[in-house]
Amino acid sequence: MADSKQSKIAIIGTGLIGASVGLNLMARKDRKYEVVGIDRSRQNARTAKEMKAVDRTVRYLDEAVREASMIVLAVPARAAEELLRSMEPHVSPGAVITDTSSTKASFMATAQEVLGDGVSVIGGHPMAGSERSGPSAARIDLFQGAAWAVTPSPSAPEPSVRVVLGLIDAAGAVPIYVDPAEHDELVAAVSHVPLLLSVALFKLVRDSACWEDAEQLAGPGFRDMTRLTMGDPQMATDIVATNRPAVLSWLRRYQGELDTIIEALELSDEEAERLGEGVELADDGRDSAAKGADALIESLFSRAQLERFVFDDRIIGRQIKKEGEEAPRSGDVLGQMFMGAYLYGRLKEQLNRGEEREREAALRRGSRKQ
C-alpha cells in the first residue's frame, strides 16, 4: 500500500461518521489510495487506526491535507467551517473537499469565501447515525441504503462531483442532490426539530418530581422518543447555531400542531364532563359533539398510521433495492477512482423516482377529493 504514486484521502475527524466512512473506503478491493486519519482526540485517531478505518494517522492538520486528492471533513458543522479556514493554505490545487456535517448553507458559503473556485467543494450529509458516538461505534453498514445529501458548489467540475458520488456509493448510500438552503430547511424538519423534541421530552420527564417512578414504567416508546438525546452534544449545538431560522420556524409550526391536538382533547373533555361523571360508553349514551371530538382524534391516529406505513414501505423498498444492486467496480486514481456510468444510471433512476412520486401525489390529491 505504501506506494508513492497512490492518491491520498484524508479523513478529518475519526468519530462515528468519519471512521464509518473510513471502514467503507478501506474495504474497497483494488483501491489505489491510502486513507489518512486525524482527530482532535488522539485516542479517537488511535482507535480508528486499530479498527482499520484508516491506513495511518497523523498529528497535524497540514500533514493530513497536504497532497490529499480528497478531504473528508467529518466533524460538527461549526468545526467544519473553522477547519476550512485552517487548512486553506495547505490544500492542493485540484483537491476535492467534502464534509458530512448536519447543515450545508453556512458551510458552502464559508467554503466559497475561503477557498474560492480553485478547490472543488462538494458538501455532503449522510442521513445516518447512531446514539453512540466515537470510532468504536462506527460500522461499515452505517450508511447502507441511507440518503446522502449532496450540495456541489456551482464551480465544482463534474469529475470532482463524481469522486464524491463514488464515496457515497462505496458507503452503500443513495445520493440526493439538493440546494444548500433547501437542505437546511428540509433537515430542520426531519432531523433537527426531532432532536429538539426528543431533548424536550426527556428533560420534561427527567426533571419532573415523579421521575423516579416514571422511569420504572418507561418502555420502548419512551426510549425511542428520547434516543436522539444521546447524540454528540457538540454536533447538536452546532446544528442549532448554523440553522436557527429554519429550526425556529419548524418548531413554531410544531407548537401549532400540538395546539390543535390540545384543543381537540379539551373539546372531547368538556363534552365528557357535560355527560356527567365518566363517559357513557354505549353508542346511544353519547351526544354527537362528544362523538365528533372523538372521531376527530381517531381520524388523526388512523390517518397518521396509514401514511406512516406507506412511508415505511417506501424506505424498506429503497433499502432492499440498494442491497440488490450490483456493486460498482473500482477504477483508478481520482476522477476514475470510482465509476461514472454507473452513477449516471443512479441519477436517472432518481429522476424516475421523482416522476413516480408525482404520480402518487396526484393519486393522493384525487383520493382526498372523493
Added chain:
Amino acid sequence: MADSKQSKIAIIGTGLIGASVGLNLMARKDRKYEVVGIDRSRQNARTAKEMKAVDRTVRYLDEAVREASMIVLAVPARAAEELLRSMEPHVSPGAVITDTSSTKASFMATAQEVLGDGVSVIGGHPMAGSERSGPSAARIDLFQGAAWAVTPSPSAPEPSVRVVLGLIDAAGAVPIYVDPAEHDELVAAVSHVPLLLSVALFKLVRDSACWEDAEQLAGPGFRDMTRLTMGDPQMATDIVATNRPAVLSWLRRYQGELDTIIEALELSDEEAERLGEGVELADDGRDSAAKGADALIESLFSRAQLERFVFDDRIIGRQIKKEGEEAPRSGDVLGQMFMGAYLYGRLKEQLNRGEEREREAALRRGSRKQ
C-alpha cells in the same frame, strides 16, 4: 392437554399483546391449564391458534369466560371496560380477571362497579409493544425485562394477586405495583404524550408542502421519532379518551419546555444578527450574550445526553438481571399455578431497588449543589 380437571385461562383479544401473553403461557412446561382465545376478528383468533398462542379458540364471550380461573383482557382501554359489563353474568366466582390496557383508573372503577368484591380484578399494563399490531407480530420475548404495572383492587386476596404475578413472571417481565390514578399520571408522561408527540411530528412534516423532498432525506432519527404513529389507532383513541386530564396536563408542560428552547434559540439568533450577517466563529469575535445563549443550549444537550445515558444503563442493567434469573418452577392449578416464595423474593428485591434509587437521588442532589 384436554383434561377436564385442568384449569382454564381465557385470553380475550388475541392481537399483539394477547397472542404474546398466550405464547408465554403455552410455553410453560408442566402446565396444568388450557389457554382459550377469542377475538372480535376471527382471522386474529385463527392466527393465534395456528401460531400456538392458544390451545383453542371460541366464538362467543360467555363460552370463553365460563369456568375460566383466569381471564386476560388484551384489548384497548374502553373495549376492556365494555367487556367487563358483557362478561359479568358469565364469570365464575373466584375467577381472577386481569387486563393489559393502557390506562387503569377508569378500568378499575368500572370493575368495582360491575363486579363488586366477588371476583378478583388485578389490573395490569405491560410496558412493551411494537409498531406492528395483530397476532402475527406477537413474540414470546415481547415482555422480556419489561416493566408490567400491577393495580390490584383493594379487595383482591393475596393468592389472586399471586396468579397475576405468576403470569407476569412467565412472560419474563418485572411487576411494578402502582396506584391506578398514579399509573395513569405516570404513563401519560412516558407513553401517552410521547405517542401524541410522534403523531404531531409526522403530521407536521407529512402535511407540509415539502414532504416529497423531506421524505427523501428522512433518516433513522425521523423514523424513530415517528414510529409510535404506527400503533393501533383504536388503542390510541382509547388512551386519550380514558386519560384526558393527565395527558392534557403533561402536553401543556411539554409546550412549556418547547417555549424555553424557542426562547433560547431566539436569544441566540438575535445576538447572532447583532454581530452582523453571519456569526463570527472565532472565540474573540463573539460577544458574551451570544456565548451565553449558546452555552445554555450546549448545556441543555450535554446534560440531557448524560442523564439519558444513565437511564439507558439502568434499563440495560434491569434486562440483563432479568435474563440471568433462574426461572420459577411451575406448580399446580390456580393459587399454586405459579410459585409464591419466588415472587416474595422479587418484591423484596423491588423494595431494595427503591432504596438504591433513594441513595442515587441523594447523590445526585449532592452533586448539583457543588
